[in-house]
Amino acid sequence: MPHIICLAKQVPDPETPASQFRVDEAARKVLPAPGIQPVPSQFDTIGVEAALRIKDKQPDTVITVLSLGPDSFRDTIKHCLAMGADEGVHINDPAVNAADHWQTAEVLAAAIKKLEPFDLIIAGRQAVDWDMGIVGSTIAEILGIPVITIAKDIQHNDGRVTVERVLLDGFETVEAPTPAVVTVSNELGEPRYPQLRQIMMAAKKEVKPWTLGEIGISAPEKRITLEALFVPETKVETEFIDGDTPQEKGEKLATRLREAKLI
């Protein structure tokens, strides 16, 4: 019975309009925009999609969604369950709610050990808030298993995983023995959207709440310090090219860019 663990977290909605994106510089936090709900980090739902495609071919696959974060992260786990994942584990402990990437990776790795055996750990290539791309690879190093990053396709057969990776100017197919970590990229495709029936079924799926004590570890050391968070100033004076027709605008644009010595 294949077992896939998908890592997922919640982030402020990246579609938040620029005018409503605000940072509290003193607290070094992004201020939630009023009326805009946080969402699952996009590459994480793509990871669940990858797991579901494997389950589509091997229906006895069990998919566990694992998340580390405060209460609201429960919504992200529920979303993944509604997509089709089977069960959730929510690590919710004030000692690590403001964890850095390395604390996160250590805690997740310890939780994963408690969820053994597993064949694959699937994570997003990076989270769409910090954009670092650290946790998946770090967990692989902690657990001493192979990691293949930036996947657009994942196939799992008989103790091997075959991954198509996105390169700068093409693609490569890489194989590794399982258990292994694979991180996914948007080229994998759109995550399936839960229908109402699946959302209702998800309510019956179990989400286990874990604390560090239940995992059996104490809070790991912080390794990186966020010294400042700010919105960079963009001073752009926008000139709207006018004209009576699109043709006129197009010609005027060419003239303006020629004047600016850009063409």
Next chain:
Amino acid sequence: MASGTLVIGEATEDGKLNPVVPELIGIGSRLGGPVTVALLGSGVEGQAQEAGVFGASKVIVVDDAILKDYQGDAYVPIAERIAKEVEPAVILMGQTMMGRDLAPRLAQRLGTAVAMDCVNFEMQGDKLVAERPCYGGSARARYTINGTPQIATVRAKAQEPAERDDSRKAELVKQPAGVGEGDVRTRIVERRKEKAEGVRLEDAKVVVSGGRGLGGPEGFKPLEELADVLGGAVGASRAVCDLGWYPVANQVGLTGKVVTPDLYIAVGISGASQHMAGISSVKNIVAINKDPDASIFKSSRWAVVGDWKEIVSAFTEKARQLKTSG
């Protein structure tokens, strides 16, 4: 006592020193202390003195067939070994296919942390402060790393390269890989190059990009024509690449290519922050969109509202005229 900078260098597909390496050497030189470059690859030995010419005092070359195509299980232990031997205060590498994969694994092996995709650095005492974009480019974060060494991957073209001085020579050391097939758990089954259409995006002075507003893949024909007239490259938003309208190799954005042309013309692109992150240091953005409220207009120097087909057609013709008339 940890000191100086170790640059993990690499070569490009055509066997030249990756242009990010002189930029990394420049950063290391400005931070102070000796700069050592570790050059890993296959058939890269000839490039070692290029690093010297840009200011590396020592170049450690590991040239082995097993390093021909990047695989973490081959590169990571070598980088780890060299890092423990050199004992630098700072380790730098490019935010490249190699750097994205190698840096987090190396950081974990050395029991330290890494700041990824950095665009600026300064020293505060003996602490390296690394600045990087986050939240899809909407915000900037500054980090310090608590332990040692302090590792960072650096965005290409974010920093000026070091000055070239052909009279400089680095001490050259060759090391064996010390890694065999049996140590590499992954296996590359095949590689498929998908050549980006036309001029290379990373090098182009002008980029013409298309998004969903084009309406379909055929929308790229007029953009290719325009790029041709302007001597530029064609880019595409992630949305249209995901739809298969244009090759992934032409994708511009945070997870595609970050480009730095003098002029970026965005056609039918709304301005999602993921895309804007790919052009965050471009000074001259032109946006053509039928939606007057498109968020891309806020970052554009020139904004044109209207039917893109007619605007681009007239623009291309006028540009062609202006160019031929000198």
